[in-house]
Amino acid sequence: MSESIALGRRARGGGGPAVGRRRHWRGRGRGRLDNCLVMSARCTRLSSRNIEALITSLMLPVALMLMFVYLFGGAIDTGTTYVTYVVPGVILLCAGFGSATTAVTVSQDMTGGIVDRLRSLDVGGAAVLGGHVAASLARNAASTVLVLGVALLIGFHPTAGPLAWLGVIGILALFVISISALSAAIGLLAGSPEAANGFTFFVMFLPYASSAFVPVSTMPSWLQGFARHQPITPVIETLRSLLVGGSAGSDPWQAVAWCVAILVGSVGLAGVAFTRRTTQSSSA
Amino acid sequence: MAQTLAIEARGLGKSYGRLGVLAGLDISAERGSVLALLGPNGAGKTTTVRILATLIAADAGTARVAGFDVVSQRRAVRASISLAGQSAALDGLQSGAENLRMIARLAGLDRRRARARADQLLERFDLVDAGGRRVATYSGGMRRRLDLAASLVGAPSVIFLDEPTNGLDPRSRQALWEVVGELAESGVTVLLTTQYLEEADRLADRIAVIDGGRIVAEGSPATLKRRVADQRLEIVFADPASFARAAGALGPRVVRSEPARRLLAVATDGRAPAVRGLLDEVDPGRRGIDRFSIETATLDDVFLALTGRRPDGGGIGTRQLHTTQSKEVLHV
Numbered sequence: 001m002s003e004s005i006a007l008g009r010r011a012r013g014g015g016g017p018a019v020g021r022r023r024h025w026r027g028r029g030r031g032r033l034d035n036c037l038v039m040s041a042r043c044t045r046l047s048s049r050n051i052e053a054l055i056t057s058l059m060l061p062v063a064l065m066l067m068f069v070y071l072f073g074g075a076i077d078t079g080t081t082y083v084t085y086v087v088p089g090v091i092l093l094c095a096g097f098g099s100a101t102t103a104v105t106v107s108q109d110m111t112g113g114i115v116d117r118l119r120s121l122d123v124g125g126a127a128v129l130g131g132h133v134a135a136s137l138a139r140n141a142a143s144t145v146l147v148l149g150v151a152l153l154i155g156f157h158p159t160a161g162p163l164a165w166l167g168v169i170g171i172l173a174l175f176v177i178s179i180s181a182l183s184a185a186i187g188l189l190a191g192s193p194e195a196a197n198g199f200t201f202f203v204m205f206l207p208y209a210s211s212a213f214v215p216v217s218t219m220p221s222w223l224q225g226f227a228r229h230q231p232i233t234p235v236i237e238t239l240r241s242l243l244v245g246g247s248a249g250s251d252p253w254q255a256v257a258w259c260v261a262i263l264v265g266s267v268g269l270a271g272v273a274f275t276r277r278t279t280q281s282s283s284a
Numbered sequence: 285m286a287q288t289l290a291i292e293a294r295g296l297g298k299s300y301g302r303l304g305v306l307a308g309l310d311i312s313a314e315r316g317s318v319l320a321l322l323g324p325n326g327a328g329k330t331t332t333v334r335i336l337a338t339l340i341a342a343d344a345g346t347a348r349v350a351g352f353d354v355v356s357q358r359r360a361v362r363a364s365i366s367l368a369g370q371s372a373a374l375d376g377l378q379s380g381a382e383n384l385r386m387i388a389r390l391a392g393l394d395r396r397r398a399r400a401r402a403d404q405l406l407e408r409f410d411l412v413d414a415g416g417r418r419v420a421t422y423s424g425g426m427r428r429r430l431d432l433a434a435s436l437v438g439a440p441s442v443i444f445l446d447e448p449t450n451g452l453d454p455r456s457r458q459a460l461w462e463v464v465g466e467l468a469e470s471g472v473t474v475l476l477t478t479q480y481l482e483e484a485d486r487l488a489d490r491i492a493v494i495d496g497g498r499i500v501a502e503g504s505p506a507t508l509k510r511r512v513a514d515q516r517l518e519i520v521f522a523d524p525a526s527f528a529r530a531a532g533a534l535g536p537r538v539v540r541s542e543p544a545r546r547l548l549a550v551a552t553d554g555r556a557p558a559v560r561g562l563l564d565e566v567d568p569g570r571r572g573i574d575r576f577s578i579e580t581a582t583l584d585d586v587f588l589a590l591t592g593r594r595p596d597g598g599g600i601g602t603r604q605l606h607t608t609q610s611k612e613v614l615h616v
Contacts, residue, residue, distance in 0.1 A: 031392060034389065034392075035390055038386060038389040038390055039390075042375070042378070042386055045377075045378060045382070046375060046377045046378065049377040049378075049418075050377060112373065113373035114373045114374070114375065115373075116337075116339055116367060117373035117387070117434070119338075119339060119362075120337050120338070120362055120365065120366060120367045121362070121387065121390045121391055121438070122359060122362040122363065123390050278339070
């Protein structure tokens, strides 16, 4: 039996830290990219197998959309059919919620033993967290397609041309990446997966105080200021104008600015939190 | 110097806030040897391993692993070591084979080699049938075997095993011991932490006893056992008079005395002639002894013999237990 271990060592040219040599030879940048890809594949696979979380993140947005369109929609006057008004909001709610679950998956990794193994393999924070963000992007692509599919069935008629669709994909991807990065940072700061889960609720309720479900002008005046200037509103208005037409004004630029700002802030915060979390864990 | 030592730590210190964990710890292990770090919970075993594995930085002292400094040459250390922790660091939602392939890829192997290495390790650890199953369905022993397999993926030259058999049933423990034994034979340097004297004795070339963040004794298992009563004969006497007589006759040879239970313990090698001789010596009339048993030394016994006191570490619960035991000793 000991033969096979010895074999493993010999097969790569005798004793010594064979892996170290190869790493050196392959070059550090290439190794980092490989690590990011492997970690992305891992997180995507884990996401696709976490059946309960998957069903929640796929079914919840659809259920919410049906609820808004059929239960509340009749009473809400937005100047168009309600399904046309609400779909961009539901897509964004779905993307926000799906991204926020990144906080839970990151927190699970940090509290389990896996992070120590990854670090002793010299896998850095960028690869660990990047994998989670990539998986979030894959999850959200799936749930967005599902929501759009159901929306088309219940009477949503987008007027977007090919370029506008590219814009939709671009702004959604940017939004998902920035909220996922923020969630990853929150997941690092949270003491437990349960605590991290609280953040997903915060993100899920944020669209309610925006133009997602009702026009901001129908809100009480003290709330209008917040609803107009919070990051969700320009993203939704951008989506809306891309999908069903209408002038977007400065919304696209505001949306991109918000997303980039959140992304940059989150990456910085995550970097600090990852280092802090992995150098000061207090187990004796 | 550094060429023959795979692990060399001098004066390691570490504290978390006001809680001191390591207080000037020195250890060394020669290339290809197995060093056991033996100590109670909270003695600083895991902290030591985490410092040597570059996962945390020490507040004081220096350490070299595989010839590299654990701070300034962290990357080189990481390329030469692997760590198998107390909590199996595996993804429950991935199969055993997927876990191993992932780790092989992260260790720098290409896709094809990663697959080959994973298959090889599954076979080596008797997990071929379970390889396609999700790890969440594995038993504790299988998880630990897979964890060990995972730690060997990159063919490391130094392996840290942090309480590898903690919480395993006796059969799985036995199986894991065999694996570690074979590892050592293949020329890898192993540092393992354990709370069990038996485990350290069975696996290690040298044992370092850790208590309160420093090494209190170090040597080969045989050396340490000579200082500790490896096995002891425990005799329960039928009446207080026989107990008192035997206690007087044995004098300083008594390693443990519990008058309330009329129990005396004497060091023995466990061989029949020696045991028979002892029994005859303390009870020539053959009526004074109620029961007897042969007990194997515990960690507590080691500490008592080496330091003259019970271990510092451990929670409040164990401390209370020690206090009651000490009271019994005081009754003598």
